Amino acid sequence: MTVMITLEATADGSRHSKALAAGLFLTGLVVATALLSLAWTPYDPTAINVAGRMAAPSATHWFGTDAYGRDVFSHVLAGGRSALGVALAAVGVGAGFGVPLGLLAAGRRGWVEEVAMRGSDVVFAFPALITAVLIAALCGPGAVDAIAAIGLFNIPVFAKVARGAALGVWARDYTLAARLAGKGGGRISAEHVLPNIAGLLLVQAAIQLSLGIVADAGLSFVGLGTQAPQPSWGRMLADSQTLAGQAPWLVLFPGLAVVAAVLGFNLLGEGLRGRLAPKRGA
Amino acid sequence: MALLDIRDVSLTIDGRTILSAVSLTVEPGQIVALVGASGSGKSMTALAVLGLTPPGARTRGSIRLDGRELTTLTERQMNAVRGRDVGLVFQEPMTALNPVLSIGSQVAETVRVHGMASRAEAARIADTMLTRVGLPADRFPRSRRPHELSGGQRQRVAIAAALALKPKLLIADEPTTALDVTTQARVLGLLVDLVRQDGLGLLLISHDLALVSRVADRVVVVHEGAVVEAGDPATVFAAPAHPYTRRLLAATQPARQRPDVLPAPVQPPLLAAEGIVRDYPLPRAGWWSRPAHLRAVDQVSLAVHRGESVGIVGESGSGKSTLLRTLLAADAPQAGAVRLLDRPWSAAGEAARRPLRRHVQMVFQDPVGSFDPRWRVERVVAEPLALLDAPLPPALRRARVEELLAQVGLAPADADRHPHEFSGGQRQRIAIARALAVQPDLIALDEATSALDVLTRAQILDLLGSLSRRLGLAYLVVSHDLAVVRALTDRLLVMRDGRIVEEGPTAQVLSQPRHPYTASLLAATPTLATQVA
Numbered sequence: 170m171t172v173m174i175t176l177e178a179t180a181d182g183s184r185h186s187k188a189l190a191a192g193l194f195l196t197g198l199v200v201a202t203a204l205l206s207l208a209w210t211p212y213d214p215t216a217i218n219v220a221g222r223m224a225a226p227s228a229t230h231w232f233g234t235d236a237y238g239r240d241v242f243s244h245v246l247a248g249g250r251s252a253l254g255v256a257l258a259a260v261g262v263g264a265g266f267g268v269p270l271g272l273l274a275a276g277r278r279g280w281v282e283e284v285a286m287r288g289s290d291v292v293f294a295f296p297a298l299i300t301a302v303l304i305a306a307l308c309g310p311g312a313v314d315a316i317a318a319i320g321l322f323n324i325p326v327f328a329k330v331a332r333g334a335a336l337g338v339w340a341r342d343y344t345l346a347a348r349l350a351g352k353g354g355g356r357i358s359a360e361h362v363l364p365n366i367a368g369l370l371l372v373q374a375a376i377q378l379s380l381g382i383v384a385d386a387g388l389s390f391v392g393l394g395t396q397a398p399q400p401s402w403g404r405m406l407a408d409s410q411t412l413a414g415q416a417p418w419l420v421l422f423p424g425l426a427v428v429a430a431v432l433g434f435n436l437l438g439e440g441l442r443g444r445l446a447p448k449r450g451a
Numbered sequence: 452m453a454l455l456d457i458r459d460v461s462l463t464i465d466g467r468t469i470l471s472a473v474s475l476t477v478e479p480g481q482i483v484a485l486v487g488a489s490g491s492g493k494s495m496t497a498l499a500v501l502g503l504t505p506p507g508a509r510t511r512g513s514i515r516l517d518g519r520e521l522t523t524l525t526e527r528q529m530n531a532v533r534g535r536d537v538g539l540v541f542q543e544p545m546t547a548l549n550p551v552l553s554i555g556s557q558v559a560e561t562v563r564v565h566g567m568a569s570r571a572e573a574a575r576i577a578d579t580m581l582t583r584v585g586l587p588a589d590r591f592p593r594s595r596r597p598h599e600l601s602g603g604q605r606q607r608v609a610i611a612a613a614l615a616l617k618p619k620l621l622i623a624d625e626p627t628t629a630l631d632v633t634t635q636a637r638v639l640g641l642l643v644d645l646v647r648q649d650g651l652g653l654l655l656i657s658h659d660l661a662l663v664s665r666v667a668d669r670v671v672v673v674h675e676g677a678v679v680e681a682g683d684p685a686t687v688f689a690a691p692a693h694p695y696t697r698r699l700l701a702a703t704q705p706a707r708q709r710p711d712v713l714p715a716p717v718q719p720p721l722l723a724a725e726g727i728v729r730d731y732p733l734p735r736a737g738w739w740s741r742p743a744h745l746r747a748v749d750q751v752s753l754a755v756h757r758g759e760s761v762g763i764v765g766e767s768g769s770g771k772s773t774l775l776r777t778l779l780a781a782d783a784p785q786a787g788a789v790r791l792l793d794r795p796w797s798a799a800g801e802a803a804r805r806p807l808r809r810h811v812q813m814v815f816q817d818p819v820g821s822f823d824p825r826w827r828v829e830r831v832v833a834e835p836l837a838l839l840d841a842p843l844p845p846a847l848r849r850a851r852v853e854e855l856l857a858q859v860g861l862a863p864a865d866a867d868r869h870p871h872e873f874s875g876g877q878r879q880r881i882a883i884a885r886a887l888a889v890q891p892d893l894i895a896l897d898e899a900t901s902a903l904d905v906l907t908r909a910q911i912l913d914l915l916g917s918l919s920r921r922l923g924l925a926y927l928v929v930s931h932d933l934a935v936v937r938a939l940t941d942r943l944l945v946m947r948d949g950r951i952v953e954e955g956p957t958a959q960v961l962s963q964p965r966h967p968y969t970a971s972l973l974a975a976t977p978t979l980a981t982q983v984a
Contacts, residue, residue, distance in 0.1 A: 342815040342816075342821040345781055345815070346813070346821060346835075346885065349811070
């Protein structure tokens with residue numbers, strides 16, 4: 170028995186460490202270029218140059234230029250900022266509300282748990298897009314709208330993951346030992362439960378980041394996310410959909426950027442999951 | 452020619468010697484017991500036979516099955532041997548069985564894997580085998596899943612799967628250790644009957660000398676990877692030649708840790724429970740049906756006085772652990788009340804209970820689950836100090852932890868290690884140190900020695916005995932192990948289906964049981980005396 174488990178773990182481990190390395194590379198690339206764009210881009214990403222419009226990729230414009238003559242490379246770099254910003258903020262909102270809710274549900278059980286979990290189901294039932302339309306109707310479209318819509322959708326995800334994992338920790342004798350040491354539910358959740366489920370939450374955060382990137386691209390594609398002239402990958406795709414035939418670089422590069430970010434965060438999550446798994450048995 | 456002939460087998464893992472020159476034989480139809488404490492190398496011997504040694508292991512010597520040398524076979528050839536020529540039964544049937552497979556396909560699968568029969572034929576073989584192990588199709592439909600069965604029934608499924616291909620040799624590694632005493636006796640009886648009927652050889656691995664003495668034709672005692680004694684059980688147990696065998700034998704009946712005469716109990720009692728009822732909600736049968744309840748504890752009253760040790764025995768599911776949780780105010784009773792130091796306990800709010808918490812502490816069964824895996828020993832042991840009115844400064848806290856570790860026989864430097872770095876017995880010592888941290892009057896021990904082998908069990912019982920004599924501690928000992936309550940308690944309560952069915956001084960209950968259930972528990976408990984006599 171022990172033997173087979175060890176063999177599996179090593180085979181699994183190498184697959185996971187490859188995923189982790191690839192995930193770290195891709196996310197590192199996306200984050201680094203987004204940060205770089207704060208300080209430097211080859212051209213001003215929003216500068217219009219009608220004379221040089223629709224230029225194919227070349228040494229001067231690596232990714233070409235768009236219908237307004239804007240440099241696509243600079244635009245892709247700057248677009249990473251808004252994609253990452255929205256996805257990160259949405260994960261922050263989701264984890265910030267969802268994790269305490271899940272911990273509370275697992276710690277208190279009974280009607281508190283019922284209310285928290287049925288409430289999560291209700292939020293779950295609304296796709297982020299519908300929520301975004303609703304919020305945009307109330308407050309107008311923009312990055313904040315996207316953050317709120319995606320973040321709201323993230324709350325039940327984190328609540329459910331946190332509750333499920335926390336219930337597993339509450340079933341262990343050490344939480345009973347902590348109760349016998351006079352500690353209350355809140356303190357046990359903070360001292361014992363949260364540190365023991367943190368790894369799992371981190372994995373979930375990576376996955377939600379990748380979903381957030383996709384959702385942000387989708388929302389700005391339909392015009393509900395980041396507003397012009399702020400660069401965003403989704404709107405680059407939307408603006409160039411009719412030009413895809415004559416200038417394929419206009420859809421190729423922002424599309425690749427989305428793929429790199431999504432794949433990167435997914436692989437990162439997968440790799441982290443592998444890192445955490447073997448420790449559970451030890 | 453012997454069925455299994457292990458000759459001079461030595462095994463090293465990364466240069467560390469695990470087995471040195473182990474030799475033993477199993478004849479067809481013979482039951483050979485391999486006994487020793489945990490870490491003695493008995494399980495590794497079985498793994499070596501099956502070619503399942505861990506990575507980094509080097510095996511030397513010869514292992515022959517029916518004349519065929521196994522050590523030189525390729526992995527592919529070994530796969531054909533495992534299951535078909537050698538059957539295997541593990542200690543924990545829940546992990547050995549696949550939870551998503553029905554019991555019928557579980558057994559049929561082993562037949563199919565070896566390509567010995569068609570699908571229909573395999574299902575028929577599985578059905579016959581399950582009936583043979585006492586699971587008839589009318590009461591146990593073949594579509595049942597492992598989680599729908601009790602531990603004993605699951606182990607029967609595992610036995611059926613192991614015997615389905617009619618192997619020549621069966622290896623059973625602690626097959627009944629995870630089971631209750633009465634179930635243990637029945638499952639072991641079944642295993643022995645089947646082996647005798649089919650004329651199989653059985654290599655029975657166990658740490659329980661009393662258990663194997665009932666059934667084995669031959670015992671082989673292993674210590675630190677070497678065979679120290681072998682022979683027929685009557686001779687070996689009547690006149691053990693090796694000191695290690697004598698230690699094992701002595702540990703089977705651990706020394707009594709309690710004074711013969713106790714001082715008269717002081718009123719009021721330390722802990723007093725009156726008419727405790729505790730229900731568990733069962734899953735609803737349908738949306739509109741009333742939620743059903745399982746009465747886990749039914750009208751239980753008991754008292755523990757200062758310095759007294761009270762035992763509660765019963766099988767799993769009898770409600771012992773639920774009762775204990777209620778007595779410790781971890782769960783509230785549906786009826787009845789618990790008083791601690793003559794003050795309201797179960798009826799009080801947690802805020803009112805908090806100052807009383809330091810009087811009762813607990814030691815758990817599971818040496819893995821009772822510590823936060825991320826905490827070091829210092830933090831673990833110091834956790835109950837949160838109950839003190841004023842928190843200790845770090846230097847004093849460290850000194851207190853070191854003092855507690857010394858009390859339980861651990862070194863001060865152990866405070867900086869993680870609990871998982873310790874052996875099972877040492878972990879229980881850490882758990883005892885944690886329970887002692889706030890100088891309680893009563894410690895509840897929930898199957899505190901059940902996961903330990905006999906030698907370690909004896910050491911922990913010694914420790915608990917001396918602690919209670921030195922500190923005047925009272926114990927509430929919950930166990931299914933009669934040897935433990937015999938050694939450690941003054942008074943005994945026998946629990947069945949949530950009720951106390953018998954109560955009295957330990958020696959009296961165990962020598963003259965009045966309730967038939969107590970008598971059946973006693974009869975099912977293997978003792979060496981029955982063999983030797």
